[in-house]
Amino acid sequence: MINERMKGNLIIISSPSGGGKGTLIKEVLKTLPDIGYSISYTTRQMRGGEENRRDYFFVSEEKFKDLIEQGEFLEYATVHGNFYGTSIKQVQGEIDLGKDVILEIDVQGAKSVLGKIPEAVSIFILPPSFDVLKMRLTARATEKKTDLDLRLLNSFGEVRQLEEFEYIVVNDSVERASNDLRTIISAERLKRNRQTQAIQVILDSFDTAILNTQGD
Numbered sequence: 001m002i003n004e005r006m007k008g009n010l011i012i013i014s015s016p017s018g019g020g021k022g023t024l025i026k027e028v029l030k031t032l033p034d035i036g037y038s039i040s041y042t043t044r045q046m047r048g049g050e051e052n053r054r055d056y057f058f059v060s061e062e063k064f065k066d067l068i069e070q071g072e073f074l075e076y077a078t079v080h081g082n083f084y085g086t087s088i089k090q091v092q093g094e095i096d097l098g099k100d101v102i103l104e105i106d107v108q109g110a111k112s113v114l115g116k117i118p119e120a121v122s123i124f125i126l127p128p129s130f131d132v133l134k135m136r137l138t139a140r141a142t143e144k145k146t147d148l149d150l151r152l153l154n155s156f157g158e159v160r161q162l163e164e165f166e167y168i169v170v171n172d173s174v175e176r177a178s179n180d181l182r183t184i185i186s187a188e189r190l191k192r193n194r195q196t197q198a199i200q201v202i203l204d205s206f207d208t209a210i211l212n213t214q215g216d
Helices: 021-031 061-069 088-096 107-116 130-140 145-164 174-189 196-215
Strands: 010-014 035-038 073-079 082-087 100-104 121-126 167-170
Touching: 010 021, 010 107, 010 174, 021 035, 021 100, 021 174, 035 088, 061 073, 061 082, 073 088, 073 107, 082 088, 082 107, 088 100, 100 107, 100 174, 107 145, 121 145, 121 174, 130 145, 167 174
Parallel strands: 010 100, 010 121, 035 100, 121 167
Antiparallel strands: 073 082
């Protein structure tokens, strides 16, 4: 289980396949300080342009099952016929460094993490329409037709899960949607309960000032 004394926020970002969450996350990582990204494990085939240990940890199904037995995962799920999982050690390491950590996971994984860590920030990336989603998936040309059809079919159920999330970002423009993501993350950092230590230092300075005034 994740250490309850979190120094950073755990940020869950989910969407249907082709919703554009990966692109938006890359934009946020470029511009926001003190934020990390949890690289997931997966058994799916590597796509063109992807790199092992940068986009995913690509492993065999046998290796993935070994990691489950070892208790490596904060969550794991089967999505579109492949396994995906989040490393608990990687997430904890980033949080302990004082960074917010982004989890780019499917709706099954999001529900699993929220069941364990309800204080996590949850954001759902919604495409502007089904037609746009289909166009994006088709244009990237990274799946066989059967895989593409499965992802489109699964999207009907995935978008219905948006009620499980605190925030909804409609990805009709990369610039606007990535700015919305940055705004949400920045606002979460400013919540009172996220700043208890810093606030206490300031309050202590007022207490010290009062004591000094009384002593004069």
